Amino acid sequence: MSVSSLHKYNTSEAEFLFQEFYGLETIATALPSERDQNFRVSTVDGKSYVLKLYAPETDFNWLDAQDKLLKELAKRAPDLPLPRMLTNNKGAVTRKISDPKGDVRFVRALTWREGEVWSKAAEKQDLDFTQIGHLMGRMDVALKSFIHNGAKRSFLWDVAQASAHRAFVHMIEDEQTRNIVMNILNLFEEETSSKLSRLPNQVIHNDANDYNILVDEDGIISGLIDFGDFIESHKICELAVACAYAMLGQSDPIGKACDVVSGYHAENPLSEEEIALLYDLIRVRLAESICMAAQQHAADPENEYLLISQKDVRGLLSCMEKINSKVVHYRFRDVCGLEACKGSRKLVQWLSAHADEIGPIVQHDLSPDNVLVLDLSPISVNDEGIPRSAEDATNVIFKMMEEAGAAVGVGSYLEDRDVYKGDFFETVDPDEKRTVHLGIDLFLAAYEPLHAPLDGIVRVHNDNTRDYDYGPVVILEHKTDDGQVFYTKYGHLSRTSLELWEDGKEFKKGDVIGFLGPYPENGNWAPHVHFQLLLDLMDMKNDVCGVAARSEINVWASVCPSPNLILGMKTKCQGDVVRTSKNIRSERARHLSPNLSLSYKDPLKITRAERQYLYTDQGERYLDMVNNVCHVGHCHPRVVAAAAEQMPVLNTNTRYLHDNVVNYARELLSTFPDPLEVCFFVNSGSEANDLALRLSRNYTNSEDMLIVDHAYHGNLTSLIDLSPYKFNRKGGKGCPDHVKICPMPDGYRGPIKGDDPQCGSKYADMAIEQLRALEKEGRKPAAFIAESLLGCGGQIVLPQGYLAKVYDAVREAGGLCIADEVQVGFGRVGSHMWGFELQNVVPDIVTLGKPIGNGHPLGAVITTRAVADAFFNGMEYFNTFGGNPVSCAIGLEVLQVLRDERLQNNAARVGAHMMNSLKEMAGRHSLIGEVRGRGLFIGVELVRDAQSLEPATVEANRVVNLMKDRGILLSTDGPLDNVVKIKPPVCFSMESADEFLCAFDSCMGLVGEKP
Missing domain, CATH: 3.90.1200.10 (Aminoglycoside phosphotransferase (APH), C-terminal lobe)
Known part of the structure; x- marks a missing residue:
């Protein structure tokens, strides 16, 4: 039956059918289709459905299969965004009718799925195509x-x-x-x-x-x-x-x-x-x-x-x-996570294992003092930005080699170059050219001989005469011991080389296989050989790529491993692959754990930083207000210089004597009150807290710990057990038996408010109740561990008297007191060097990390002589990298920069200005429930209702993303993820503070108030 002879239902007929079969009054709109007819039918209450009228002669068995398929999907994948079938007034999903022409038709209805068709949406926004595959x-x-x-x-x-x-x-x-x-x-x-x-x-x-x-x-x-x-x-x-x-x-x-x-x-x-x-x-x-x-x-x-x-x-x-x-x-x-070119790793391993059997391809020594690695892209233009001629480029290259005393110039493997001309470097994507070099170039005088590095036969030879092509080129085929085939390619040779080649000709290792070509017969280039290693000629013969598009670099790096496997140069001659943000995300997803999260809905690719600023690959500047690691400022020149000066001299461990470790220990310990006088160096805050745990358990002969709710102390197994922020959330296994959780002393959201003069004492009593519960079980604490200000808890400043009362009770019970200063130490609170000093207490153990090395992996544990001596029980404590000369040089410089640039005082002044301004702002934005903090450790808790304290989690995250759009980076924290946290480097200026305050005020206005 032809399509034209079918009865065409109009919208009125569709509305009548839907009311008759499903009992709903609707307005119908015809939808495009091939043979069948489809209508969108909408009810007065806004619900929509699809009414489908199948063409005559439609196979009922096929319809039944479709019914059962949709039922199967609803059962096995109920969360997939699929239409669901409606049951009609006969209790079925498909009904048979006769149309006005007497033809038998089947009718069914499905739920309507809202949305714009992909083809139209793609015209307006950059869609993520991976989700099609996932679906x-x-x-x-x-x-x-x-x-x-x-x-x-x-x-x-x-x-x-x-x-x-x-x-x-x-x-x-x-x-x-x-x-x-x-x-x-x-x-x-x-x-x-x-x-x-x-x-x-x-x-x-x-x-x-x-x-x-x-x-x-x-x-x-x-x-x-x-x-x-x-x-x-x-x-x-x-x-x-x-x-x-x-x-x-x-x-x-x-x-x-x-x-x-x-x-x-x-x-x-x-x-x-x-x-x-x-x-x-x-x-x-x-x-x-x-x-x-x-x-x-x-x-x-x-x-x-x-x-x-x-x-x-x-x-x-x-x-x-x-x-x-x-x-x-x-x-x-x-x-798909497979080796792009199967056998690539195997060949690399074979060449590495048989390196002594590989001969040189040129007569010149390729040792580091005899080669000059060139950056070829700048050479392609002169000082005025005008493209150089090949003759001019040749003169520049060989002059550089002469000045460096190098016999051989080297062009690197995987170097991304902007020197290639000609339409054969273009791709099907108009926005991309082939620019990534897949070989190694050796620049030498014309007619220098080239030698076969291994036995092989001529597989391809040709004279590629196009401008900027290879000129004379030859490809040799080789085999490994077990028969794996691979190739070496030599481009830009002389025409005198052509007479040496014929299909299948055998060359022994060391035989002359050709000569470097002069300009212009070598493709219009400076005299050099393009040397390339390949596993597959890709059905391209003499045109097999020597330069790849960035989007294909994973493939070509697998097809063409580093030629230095054969050349054996002890010089860095490989470029760093620069990837797009999208490609980096894809590579992360395939090669890194999914546990590693990214910040912001649209993550940033950050390529450099300075002081309180981060810069993207596009040159956009962001004010960093969340990084409490680069404490004295990103890439501080004095810290960088300290690392650069020590690294070339020595970096070993603490089993040797060195000035740096004792000089740094003395200066670091001078910032602590007595009796804190012994230092252990480690590599991170997590290591520091793990060592503090060992010290306390060794000293007390107890395993049990007291912790504060929603705390986070590190990512080691021992510390996850002490971190409700982890063990009481998704993926966690709950509180371990050896741990007691003390209520978080939150004077805003907790049962005891901050304006209560006894707030600190009452929260301490609640903590002591957990201590007593431990004692009733016949156990004593190894230690009480708490951050001096609560970070993951929501930037909470501990109420006065809290630590003093808890410390006294814990010590009386035989336990130690650990202050976790990993986030808040080194002058961040402004008025004091260490956060615990705000409480007028002295811990038994203090742990340091994050800001201690300004981004360098470094940590420390500071403790008393008594605790340290008890740990000296015959079992050596050794940390391979803790206390190495480089880390100590960096840590010492951070301390001296803090002192010389008066950054603790800066944190106090700028922090006070921000706190005062934010509190004033709270009077104009009812979403701001509380502003709290000390120095440059500030939290702004957002709530939808001041009485119920309903958390404004969605709004807090929206504010963070709006601020990012304005070039300011923040994040959220707290048990309800509704606290905007502010922890910039302590070099943060008044000007930057005002920039932040203006933008934050604007964004709070955009987010709006709860009606």
Whole structure:
């Protein structure tokens, strides 16, 4: 039956049907479709549904399969953003009717999914394509065991049935497109189909196109619709379909496909065989789309819906003809966490193990004092920024070598260069060129001989005569002991070298294989050899890439390991790969633990810093108000100089005598009151707290600890047990038996308010109750540990008298008192060097970290002679890096900078100004519940209601992101994540404080008050 002969339901008829079958009055709007008819129907109370009227002759068994498929998904993956079926007034989900022409039709309704179709949303915002892969991967996992004979059908939209489209190829009017499609179908029949038949089968959605995926205003997928194309096929076909549509209209189509593949693999791992076929299957799906549009449009030329996306499809297929399929395959392997080029690590290991068997390729000594590593990009232009001629560049390079006394100039591997000219350095992405060098250049005089480093045969030779190409180039094939094939490439040679080469010619190690070419026969370059190591010629022969695009660097670095494995230069001759923020996030996700979080909705790529400022890769400046590590200022020149002066001289351990360790210990201990006189050096605050725990347990012969609620003392196993901030939150295992939790002395949110004169004493009594509970169990404390001001607790200043009373009780019970100064020490509180001094107490042990080294990994434990001597029980305490000369030089300089630049006083002055201004601001913004802190340790707690203290968590996080948009970095903390924490470097200026205050006032106004 032709489409034109069907009865076309209008909106009024659709409204009538919906009321009759579902009992709801609605307003209907027609939706685009091919053969069936779809309507959006909306009720007066704002709910919407999709009414589907299937074309006559629709197979009921197929509809039943779709019903059960949706039920299966609702059962196994209820959180997926999918439509759900409505039950009609007959208790079924599908109903049979006769239309006005007497044709049998099936009717069903589904819930409506809000959102904008992906294709339209992508025009307005930068969407995350990995979420397509995540969605489809999770769906396929849920459908893995679903079986229904209605899903086994002949269907032209099934990638696995692509051969059927040969009947439509002649309908494609454009000759170029027709030829591309025919080649794709030929390859499918000859190779792909048989390989596909061996891959896993299951029911798939089969139509994750850019009109079936919906996204919300934040760019998050809110729905996947239209299950009409579901079929039992191969799992990999699901991904091929999703990738094909994701690539449409994209300047970097392969990059988008990689995103989808990465997301899918994370949810539903792919086999190597599936990955190997994926790119061909994507092309098959696009070819099918063109064939379907051609034959359907021929049958129904009035239906413009049939031509949606066809321009993009043809353009994409044409673009893909220019893309190396091996590169794509290797990119897919890479994003799936596999070795991009299989065997790369194996070859690297073989070359490393057989280094003594490799010969030199040039006659010159390549020792560090005889080579000059060049930065070639600046050489490409003169002082006026005008591109140099090759002759001029040659003169500059060889003059630099002469001045350095170097016989050989070296151009580095993976160096990102801006010197390449010619359209053959362009890519399909107009925003990207091939710029990353895959070989090592050796600059020598023209006609210098080159030698084979290993036995090999000539596999490729040619004279690439294009400007800025290789000129004469030869590639030798080699084999490892177990038969692994690899290649070495030599470019920019002389034409006299051509007579040495013929296909398959054998060269022995040490044989002359060619000569360096002069300008211009070497491709218009300064005389040098481009030397490259390869595992795969990528079907490119003499045009195999010697320079890669940044987006493909993972692939090419795997295909082309460092040539220095053969050259053996003891000189750094490898560039640092610079990645985009998006690429770094992807690499983090694949190679680092997901426990490592990122700040802000749109994370920043920070590349340099100075004082209280951070700078992004784009040169944007941010005022850093959250970093309590770079205490005296980012990259303080005196601290940097102290490290730079000591590093080249000596860095060893404390088993040798050295001035730095005792000089630093004396100066650090001079800031503490008696009897704190012994110092242990470690590498972090976590190590310091772990050692403090050992010291206290050794001294008291007890294991039990008293801690403060919501505290965090470090990431070691022993310290997670002391950190309710960790063990009482997601992923934690609750409070251990050897730990008692004292209530947090919060004078704002706690049961005892800060205006109570006995606040500190009463909270201390609550802590002492935990001590008594311990004693009733016949146990005594090893120690009470508390931050001197509570950081993760919400920037809380302890009420007066709290520590003194608790310390007295703990010591009376036989325990020690530990002050955790990891966050608040070194003058941050302004009035004192150490936070515990605010409470007029002296701990038995003090732990230091974070600011102690201004970003260098350093920590310390300060304790009494009695505690230290008790620890000297015959078991040596040794820390490999703690107290090394470099760390001590840095720590000493931090102390002296604090003193010389009067930064403790600065923290007091600037902090007081900020506190006063924020408290004044609280009178104008009712969201500000309390401003608290000392010096440059400040917290602003946001609440929605001053009476109930309902936390304004969402608002606090919004303020932080709004401030980031204004170039100021903050974060939130506290048990309810509603405290804006302010902990800038202590060099923070009044000008910066005023900049912050103005912006914060503005952002608080934007967030608004609770009505």
